[in-house]
Amino acid sequence: MNQQFGIGIDFGTTNSVVCFYDDSIKTSRAFLDKGLPHSSVIWYRADGSKPQVGRESRRQMRSYSGTEGHHFQASIKRQLGKDYEEFIFGRKVKCHEITSEIFRFLKEDALTQRPDLEFTHAVVTIPVYFDGKARRDLRKSADNAGIFIRSFIHEPFAAIVGYLSRSKSLERIDTLSDKTILVFDWGGGTLDITVAKVLGSQIIELAIGGVNDRSGDFFDEEIMKFALSRSYDRNGISSDTIRIVAGDKGRILTECERTKIALSELSYDKIQIGRAYSQSERRYDVDEIINRSELNNIVANEVDDAIIQVESTLSRAGVSPHAIDQVLLIGGTSRMPYVRDRLREMFSHRITEIKNADTIIAEGAAVIDALGFQPFFARSLCVELADDSLYPVFEEGSLAVPDLCKKTLSFYCTDNRNGEAKLILKDRSNEYRSSKPALKNILTIPVSPELPRPYKHEKVSVDFWLDSDLIVNVKGKAATQRVGNSHEIYDLCYGLRLFNSDME
């Protein structure tokens, strides 16, 4: 029987990586394609052959996108949790079915590279603002591919573990105590920021932040608009009369992405796409030169917003930029010279260049799985009471174990005149008082607006439980009402206690 192993999966918008932790040599190994991560592009063909995933699919997208008999699906991760469906050769395919193809490919590739191993489960990394629906879609996708997700972990957090593991610092984590690390992970789909602190043998997320949909893919679209507008001007045609079919758009975006990457090294590059768009039956090529300063102008607003996100995450963590000891830059968009320059203005020499940054997140996930690091609540999740005090539901430091973390609390509504009880949920840290309590949600629970005589305080019962997707579910109902209200809290900070004894 083959050895049973867990894997770490970094399922990315642009690229995906699988790693496993080889305990015999205390190192994570990534399953790569000629030293590069697998592309998250899926290539469907009309002949019914098995969908293909990976770098070959991305290469073929450049040639065949928009051609009959070929369907390419890129950046599918962005659609998770949005009830997205795609028509592929006349068949409606759900988002999680499409993403399953990537998981299936990743598993098969890992098994091809290591046929002596059997991969039974995984720790899968997620962006910090991946909500409950997106996580459930992701779990379904992995399930379809025969991968059981043991746990999710935030991508930047996994990156820290991966980085410490690779630099052999995990074994002597105590020596890093009190170090504060900022992870800036800007990829194709999301910007994820985490401020974390090493405390003894623990790593704790002090604050998380970020944005969706203003990342690498968005930049590609902006570059495309820039190149097309120049091309229209050159050909003296109006953009209103132009027609670009979906397949051609895919080709243009692929070329724009290539140019964007090239401009990290070069001072200028050419965007060349044959027969990119049409106007009254005539097809036009795009052949435009773009230089780095033009690219900087295109992305300037989004980079400014990213810097604001960093500042607000630091503020929520109660940490000044000077208190950050190390900045880890992860993700393709972070490689853009303009992004690096802006971060260097803030953190100067503390920015760490990570070799093979593409695999660091999956490496961290593999370490977390192999060494059984169990996340704990880094901040107490509290209910604000009518006297403004905070009552902890799940205490800071307590293990975040699904099914075990559950509680039912009973409240009296102190003012029912508006017909609603306001359950205000905040998280706070006693350990780091400099980080202020943060509002997580206000759940309004219907109550009776009547003031009966004699007066009876309205009772409200609220259930809290942590599910296997690391989401705290909150469900409240008043005793006099038939319906209540519920909410999912997914943007919580976690910590990891590193079991040093296992590392020796």
Place this chain on the structure above:
Amino acid sequence: MKSNIAIKSNLILDHPDYRPVHRYLPGDLVKKIYPEKVDMRIIESELTKRQIFELEQNLICIICDMPCAGTCES
């Protein structure tokens, strides 16, 4: 967008540490449902300072006939 409007919780735990419940009610609501507790002779022992303040904010002004919290004088 920043706002000065603070949303206040209207829940208190059903627990002996949080009794009597009427001490967590807004002052004006206490007056409505427990009028006997706002009697000037016992109000300071029955209500918290905050409730008394809230109650005063909601008293009908004899000058403007509104709950003006003293602002009409200026």
